[in-house]
Amino acid sequence: MIIDQLERLRSDLRELEAWSLTDTELRAVNVEIHRTIASLTATAARLTGAAEDRALPREDGSASTAAWLASTTGMARREASRLVKLSHLDPARGTATREAWGSGDLATEQASIILTALDALPEWFVEEQHDDAEATLLEHAKNFGADDLRRLANRVVEVVDPDSADEIIGAQLERQEKQAWDETHLSIIRMGKGRSSIRGVLPDVQADMLKTVLEGLASPRRDGAIFRNVDGEHSDQEIGRLDHARRMGLALCELVEHLPNECFPQAGGVAATVTINIDFDDLRDRVSRASLSTGGGLSASQARRLACNASILPMVLGGDSQPLDLGRGERLHDRHQRAVLAKRDGGCSWKGCDRPPAWCEAHHLTPWSEGGETSVDNGALFCFQHHHLLHDSDWSARLAEDGVVEVIPPARIDPLRRPMRHVRHVRLRPRVPA
Secondary structure (H helix, E strand, O other), X not given: OHHHHHHHHHHHHHHOOHHHOOHHHHHHHHHHHHHHHHHHXXXXXXXXXXXXXXXXXXXXXXXXXXXXXXXXXXXXXXXXXXXXXXXXXXXXXXXXXHHHHHOOOOOHHHHHHHHHHHHOOOOOOOHHHHHHHHHHHHHHHOOOOHHHHHHHHOOOHHHHOHHHHHHHHHHHHHHHHHHHHHHOEEEEEEEEOOEEEEEEEOOHHHHHHHHHHHHHHOOOOOOOOOEOOOOOOOOOOOOEOOOHHHHHHHHHHHHHHOOOHHHOOEEOOEEOOOEEEEEHHHHHHOOOEEEEOOOOEEEHHHHHHHOOOOXXXXXXXXXXXXXXXXXXXXXXXXXXXXXXXXXXXXXXXOOOOOOOHHHEEEEEOOOHHHOOOOOOOOEEEEEHHHHHHHHHOOOEEEEOOOOOEEEEOOOOOOOOOOOEOOHHHOOOOOOOOO
């Protein structure tokens, strides 16, 4: 009986010990395991279609087949919906693909790509054209993974009907773009502990635009770069490369903070701007916290850092909660001052950082809240990450007598607190007085 066979298979797999396999066996078993997974998924899709045909989900009291699968198997609703979608594809098309998928010769994602592409071919295509398209994609599946195969599948009509390809693909793109706009959504959900989750769907074009900007911001400074944590610690557990997803998340934060205010929509003559409310004494004494006009909260250190940028407007309050200052124009370094800082600093002033001037923020060496001027001599360029570090920890920076920005580490890093300079300002050979 099939259930007994599946139970024996699970039992055998549970008893498999990786340590008992040679390297050659481990490679071979890994391949066969994934072939088996593909074969089982193909069978599951067929059984899902049969259950739906027999109205088993409705009989068992489920609102949909996906809900029935999720409740009876424990799989995620998204995964169940994907399986249902595969079971709905035209069974009269893609016979060879289904056979390859069922035998494990084709990964589930590859099979899904091919079957979906065949299902999307124009209705007037004859059987020979369908067979030609399928054979072409199956041949490419031997050499290409799912991502590359998807790109080829989107253009398979060029193979079977090259004369009409442009017209067909153009119409297909229009349909896809309309569907993408109809399905575009975004939700921002508070998770607690100062975090929010962003989920949504964007059309490919706009997603690529956003991705391109973020990847530019998230680009590694150089191969083998080491990233300090927020406190500047160098412990073995905390040193390491940031993975791509984390880089992209930090890049999105950087992008949001630098959106130009003039692009924001106007409401009652005022741009859609977030204000930070903080008591003046708290801002000066580096204690307590601030509040946002949205109802959220943030630390005083982050409020001071954001006060260096134009994207969020600081509202400094007196003891009677009356505004003392609502962001003076001279608080921000203008483009002429930034040009001078770019020429002087050459990029982020933190030792070992290769962020160019365009990726940097103008930092007040003496905080603006403590009377520091918005001038070139009181300014320094630091990238998003290191600007955070200066405001959120006990690192500091100063302008040396020779006009070079120096970063001062805390005593826990260097008991002597020796100033650090970027290598671009370190002379290989001291100048000899004339």
